[in-house]
Amino acid sequence: MTALVTGLVYLGWRLAFTFGGAHPVMFVLLVAAEAFGMMRLWIEVSLIGIVRPVEREPERFTEPDADVVVIVTDEPASEVRAAVLSARLARGCGKLLIADRDGRPDVAELAQRLEIERVTGSLDGDLGKLIDTALVRCPSLYTLLVPANLVVLPDVLEVTSGAFDDTEVGVVLCRIEDTNANHEVDFGGYGEHHFRDTLLLGKLHNSGFLPWWSDMAVVRQTAIADIGGMTHTGLSVTMSAGIRLQAAGWRITDVPVVVARRLAPWSDDVHLHRWSRDLYERLAVLVDPNAPHKNEHSTRLSRRVYRIAGGQVGRSIQRIVLFGILFTTMFTSSLPLVADPVVLIGLWGAWMGSSLVMRYVATRSIGFTPWIVNDLRLLTTNVTVAWKVLSRRPLQSQLMDPAPGRQARRIFLTLLQTGLTGSLVVFSTGVLRPAHGDFVTLTTFGMSIWLLLMIAESGSGLKLRQVRQSFRTSEELEVFASKSCTAVINVSQFGIGVVSSVLLEVGARIRVAFGLPQADGESSRIEVSTKVKRSTHEGDRHVAYLGFALLTDDQMDRIIEYCSGVAGMRMLRDNLGVALEETTVADVVHE
Known part of the structure; x- marks a missing residue:
C-alpha cells in the first residue's frame, strides 16, 4: 500500500509541476512509462494472497483410478x-x-x-x-x-x-x-x-x-x-x-x-x-x-x-522507452527530470523503494538480482512472441532452432552498452558537457553505471550456478567434486548421477559405473549442475529418483554388477519407486 500511495502522489506531482520546459512528446512518453509501472504494481498487489507453502509430507490416497x-x-x-x-x-x-x-x-x-x-x-x-x-x-x-x-x-x-x-x-x-x-x-x-x-x-x-x-x-x-x-x-x-x-x-x-x-x-x-x-x-x-x-x-x-502476460510485453516496451529517455536526457535538456530535487528524492524514492522492497520479499528465495536481470534477457523475446500472437502466426519455436528474439536482444544490448560506455567516457573526460545541472548529471551517471552492470550480468551466462566442463580424466572430476561444498549432479549422454563432495573417489566410481569413454584421450562431456539442495531426505529422494530414471537399462545393469554387494539393488531396478523410499544415489555410489 505504501508503494501504491506514494506512486500516485508522485505521478500527480509529475503531471502538475514538471511539464514546463519539457518537450511534449518526451514528457508524454515518460509519464506513460511511469503510469504503466503503477498499473503493474496495482495488478500484482491486488492478486497477491496468502502463500500456500509446499507440503513435504502430503496426504496420500490409495488406489487412484x-x-x-x-x-x-x-x-x-x-x-x-x-x-x-x-x-x-x-x-x-x-x-x-x-x-x-x-x-x-x-x-x-x-x-x-x-x-x-x-x-x-x-x-x-x-x-x-x-x-x-x-x-x-x-x-x-x-x-x-x-x-x-x-x-x-x-x-x-x-x-x-x-x-x-x-x-x-x-x-x-x-x-x-x-x-x-x-x-x-x-x-x-x-x-x-x-x-x-x-x-x-x-x-x-x-x-x-x-x-x-x-x-x-x-x-x-x-x-x-x-x-x-x-x-x-x-x-x-x-x-x-x-x-x-x-x-x-x-x-x-x-x-x-x-x-x-x-x-x-x-x-x-x-x-x-x-x-x-x-x-x-x-x-x-x-x-x-x-x-x-x-x-x-x-x-x-x-x-x-x-x-499479466500482456504486462510482460508491456514491461519490455517500457524498458525500451526508458532507455531512449535516458539517452535523450544525457545529451539534451528536452526533458528536465528534476524540477525539485528534494521532492523527487522524497516521492520517487519512496515509490521505488517500497516497490523494490515488495519485490524483494516476493523473490528473495530465488535471488533478487537475477529477477531484475531477467528483464533484460527477455527484452526482445517478449516483443517477438507478442507480434506472432497478434498476427495469428505459429511460434515455430523448436529447441534445435535459435530462440525467438535472441539475436535481436544481443544486438540491442550491445548497442546500448556501447552507447552508455561512450557517453560516460566523453562526459567524464570533459569532451562534452551535459545539457543540465550537476544533480541531474550525477543521477544520470548513476543510472547508466547501474544499467551497464545489469547488462554485463545478463550477458555473462544463465547464472544458474550451472557450469559446463570437459573432464579428460577421472582425477579432474574428483578435483571438481572435492572443491564443491554441496553435492553436484553429473549429466551426460550416458546418464545422470550424484557426486558427493566428501568422497574424492566418487569420480572414478561414477566413471566406471557409467562407462565414461577415456580411450584415445577423448573428452567425456559432463554437464555439472551445482547447488542441489540436500538438506532433507525428501529432497534426496527426489534427486535420486530423477537420477536413476535417466539411466539406460544397460547402465543400470552395470551399476548393479559394480555394486553387487548392496542388498536390494536389483529391487531398485525392478521396483524403483519402492526402493527409493530408503535409498539415495549417494548411498548407492558410496556402497
Missing part, C-alpha cells in the same frame, strides 16, 4: 525416456500412453521397446486434437497429462486423486521443482513463475479460479468431454480449455505438493524457448475469439490473471 499420458513435442530423447520410465512407476497407474505430436522415429522405437501404446499427431500439428485422441483410449476416470520434460514421482496419482472428491473439480494442478533450483536461483522468468505459482495461489485456490497453466495436470475425463474436448482450442491449448471449463461450471484446483522434477535449462536458448512457449499460450488466450466471454466471476478473474 487414473491413467497417464506423456505428451512428446521436441524434447530430447533422454528426457522423453526419463518421463516415460517415471510415469511407468507411478503407483496406481492403470494405462500408460505416449502422445507423439511429430511422429518421431526415436519415440516410436522407445514405445516399441517398452511395449507402451503410442498415438501420433495429425499433419496440422493440433496438440489439442492429439490429447483428445489419447484421452479416448484412457478408460479410467482421471488422466494425468505430463509433458515429456518432466519426471514424475511415484506418488503423483496418490496425492492428487483426493482433490477429485469434490465433484465440481475438473482439473488438479501440481507443484514442479527444477532439479537444481529449489527456489535458490533464477531460471530466467523463474521469478514470474514463483510469483504466479506461489503468491497467486492463495488468492485463487479456494474459489477454484486457478488458470490452467501450460504444464502438468490431472484431468477428469467427464469434464473434458463436457466442453467437447481440447481439439481446436486455438493457439493456446490448456489455458483456453481451462477458461472453457470454468465457464461451464467446473473448478480448477491445486495440490501444494511437489510431485515432479524438471531438468534445469542447459543453455540460454533452451531457457528462452521455455519462456516464449509459456508466454505465447498466455497471450493467445487473450486474443482467442472463440474463448468463452461469459460475464462470470471465475472467467473474469482468470482473464485478469492471464493479462
